[in-house]
Amino acid sequence: MAEEKDLGEAQRVHWQDTYAAHPGMYGEHPSAPAVHAARVFHASGARDVLELGAGHGRDALFLAREGFTVQATDFSATGLEQLRAAARAQGAAERVTTLVHDVRDPLPLSDASVDAVFAHMLLCMALSTSEIHTLVGEVRRVLRPGGVFVYTVRHTGDAHYGAGTAHSDDIWEHGGFAVHFFPRDLVNALAEGWVLEEVFAFEEGDLPRRLWRITQTLPR
Template identity: 65%
Template sequence: MTNEAAASGDDADLGDIQRQHWQSTYLANPGMYGEKPSTSAIQAAQIFGAAGARTILELGAGHGRDALHFARAGFTVHATDFSDVGLRQLRERADSESVEGLTTEIVDVRAPLPLPDASFDAVYAHMLLCMALSSEEIVTLVREIHRVLRPGGTLFYTVRHTGDAHYGSGIDHGDDIFEQGGFAVHFFARAFVDELAEGWELRRIDDFEEGALPRRLWSVVQTRR
């Protein structure tokens, strides 16, 4: 497929293609990210704990290494993903290790979150917002996150940004979305982070690296007013 065709929208729905790609990836590589929690999850757990949070909604939990970390730390965790394969792996591991306080649900964040208003103290999304979502879908999703958070609740998310080595390379799908090795990423500009913080209290933005490339990311912490 040419870059022009991808950017024009002539290809099939990118989100659905990515969902199938992740399903296949989890089937071929169970526990592909390992058993240890990400550095972001360790940091988020500290921030959530300091804020007095007890209930966490994780968006894009995958096979659950971070969700399990939160549950072991004493939080009540609702882990969601659009991959039933990843969530099945999460449930199997939680059951085998007798981890309590953890529920799972298949959720496609392109649709309204099937959750009640003001039902969580914190929301965690590690590299979920920078997947194959349009800017409009991301803005809508952050509004939904605001809705399901309790007043004063905390959102912790991480995204790859435009300083990343992969930004501008690979298949160009438009809207700052580029695909490398079958994985599509929406790279964030700082102005977009600020836009998503409108109506929130923006607490901090930290630049960090992850992986062998290395990937360049921001972690963002903002609270519901």
């Protein structure tokens, strides 16, 4: 447990330093998963969206431009400062709120308070399997009945799986970034009690990173 906390804190500092050194490092255009999520959220009638691991906000701002009210969380205060500045510049500040939050802690939201949750590569950060299950339980708690959860993770078919520094629980650190690579049975386990709508394989970046995009719905 102490090792997990130490790794998590080291990752928080690493992300803080990375955002400070490379403001807006992912650019202004939304990720492909965020574009998919917007379509799914619109189709479900969602209005209020929670984004976990929003970083400097390219996806949160896109979702706001799509008409959603967005609560954006991240454990990097630096990233969220950049998000707020971009929201002001884009005239989207009224549709986006931010909160510094570590997903290893309970989500600071009321039960059944949001319509949809989006998380691009947040669940595959330096989190143990137990912490991931707890987090998905929290997502379920804050979603309204019929709510949609769209998340992406790097999986065990990724080129960096098994490379770099080994930590426990399928976590490997490469280039200073620790990643929990998902086997398919973990995706299935996290979908228990949900309606698993889709597990979509895709690639991103120059390596390329190999990911799954998961869409699952809370029963009404």
